[in-house]
Amino acid sequence: xxxxxxxxxxxxxxxxxNMIEQFPEIHVSSIAGDLATATRLILKNNEYVxxxxxxxxVILDTQLxxxxxxxxxxxxxxxxxxxxxxxFSNHADxxxxxxAMRAGADSFLDKSTDSDQLIPLxxxxxxx
Numbered sequence: 163x164x165x166x167x168x169x170x171x172x173x174x175x176x177x178x179x180n181m182i183e184q185f186p187e188i189h190v191s192s193i194a195g196d197l198a199t200a201t202r203l204i205l206k207n208n209e210y211v212x213x214x215x216x217x218x219x220v221i222l223d224t225q226l227x228x229x230x231x232x233x234x235x236x237x238x239x240x241x242x243x244x245x246x247x248x249x250f251s252n253h254a255d256x257x258x259x260x261x262a263m264r265a266g267a268d269s270f271l272d273k274s275t276d277s278d279q280l281i282p283l284x285x286x287x288x289x290x
Contacts (some may be wrong), residue, residue: 163187163188163189163218163219163284163287163288164189164191164216164217164218164219165182165188165189165190165191165217165218165219165220165221165284166190166191166192166193166194166200166203166204166217166219166220166221167179167190167192167193167194167220167221168193168194168195168200168204168220168221168222168223168226168231168234169193169194169195169221169223169250170195170196170223170225170226170227171223172195174223174273175193175195177277178190178221178250178280179193181277181280181281182280182281182284184281185281185284185285187285187288188281188284188285188288191217192204192217195226195227196226196227196228197226197228197229197231197234198228200220200222200226200231200234201234201237203217204217204220204238204242204245205237205238205241205242217245218244218245218246218287219245219246219247219248219284219287220238220245220246220247220248221248221250221280222234222235222247222248222249222250222267223249223250223251224249224251224253224258224262225251225252225253231249232261232262232265233265235247235249235262235265235266235267236265236266238266239265239266240266246268246269246287247266247267247268247269248267248268248269248270248271248280248283248284249262249267249269249270249271250271250273250277250280251270251271251272251273252272252273252274254270254272254273254274254275258270268287269283271283
């Protein structure tokens, strides 16, 4: 499974990448620190790459330097309905969760408490 990490914190990017790459069936294919880069990596690249290189899952922070990512989430799901998106946020209140799920998120995890659930979630998506 190819995963794109969309997160502005380099520290969290590295932590996620290191955690994911312990599992050979899951590969971090790209990392974006802002909406513009994420749009290019996820949407435009999926039009031109081989099936084996397509992004199949996205770990998406809600707040990025160039804006809120829920608009990007809607665009991703409209363009690539089969892609899986987990919103991974510090803003884990119920309203934020509801907004993310309405925008098309397949799952929502709190960065501070739910990071141990990320790998099992990706593995579940990989095998289903």
